Amino acid sequence: MSGAAGPGAPGGTARAPLPCAARAAAALQLGGGADPARPGVAVIDLRFPRGGAADLQEIVFRNFYTAFLSVRVQRASAEGPRKWVTCLRDYRLMPSPHTEEGSQDYFSLFRHQMLCDVDQVTAVRFILRQPSPVWLHFTIEELQIYPPSQKSPQKDFPSWLSQLTPPEQPANLHGELPDPEKVSTEVQQMWVLTEVIRARQAAARIGRFDVDGCYDINLLSYT
Numbered sequence: 001m002s003g004a005a006g007p008g009a010p011g012g013t014a015r016a017p018l019p020c021a022a023r024a025a026a027a028l029q030l031g032g033g034a035d036p037a038r039p040g041v042a043v044i045d046l047r048f049p050r051g052g053a054a055d056l057q058e059i060v061f062r063n064f065y066t067a068f069l070s071v072r073v074q075r076a077s078a079e080g081p082r083k084w085v086t087c088l089r090d091y092r093l094m095p096s097p098h099t100e101e102g103s104q105d106y107f108s109l110f111r112h113q114m115l116c117d118v119d120q121v122t123a124v125r126f127i128l129r130q131p132s133p134v135w136l137h138f139t140i141e142e143l144q145i146y147p148p149s150q151k152s153p154q155k156d157f158p159s160w161l162s163q164l165t166p167p168e169q170p171a172n173l174h175g176e177l178p179d180p181e182k183v184s185t186e187v188q189q190m191w192v193l194t195e196v197i198r199a200r201q202a203a204a205r206i207g208r209f210d211v212d213g214c215y216d217i218n219l220l221s222y223t
Contacts, residue, residue: 017144065138067097087114097132
């Protein structure tokens with residue numbers, strides 16, 4: 001799954017999804033007749049256990065013939081009653097509602113794509129639309145929600161950098177840093193080797209006309 005929320009296969013992320021309960025998709029119907037009309041809209045509500053709240057980072061799901069998806073969230077608030085806010089509006093899952101393309105792809109939606117804050121969310125509502133009469137049943141499946149990563153910033157640096165202390169409290173870093181004397185010795189050996197190779201190359205250039213310590217006058221040229 002790409003960062004742009006494009007279709008793809010599950011990423012196999014090591015993070016654990018948030019525990020949540022999603023209701024089956026409920027199709028909206030229009031009354032007024034013997035047979036209620038189906039406007040091609042369905043709703044899935046998702047809540048967290050015991051009325052808890054969670055911060056959202058990524059929403060992963062597999063499409064099943066849903067053409068457009070909107071997402072609304074309900075956030076915890078100490079100022080008054082909770083309100084529903086739209087954070088994703090009419091996101092296209094199928095390039096054409098009348099064809100198979102995209103109908104069963106995997107998708108990822110990330111928090112940077114949302115139109116509102118998705119921290120301290122108590123409920124999520126998915127509004128599915130399928131305007132084509134070709135598909136009588138549509139939904140989204142394998143729905144999972146992931147929290148923000150708890151990665152420690154120290155993992156991005158060598159371990160000895162995270163253990164540095166202020167100058168007034170010097171630390172013993174010899175267990176992590178290379179031995180200065182060993183490094184100096186190795187550098188000196190490399191320098192000696194370089195000088196030996198350079199001397200041999202110079203001798204080869206100077207003595208290419210030398211035969212047993214003498215020069216053949218016919219091989220020398222004058223200007």
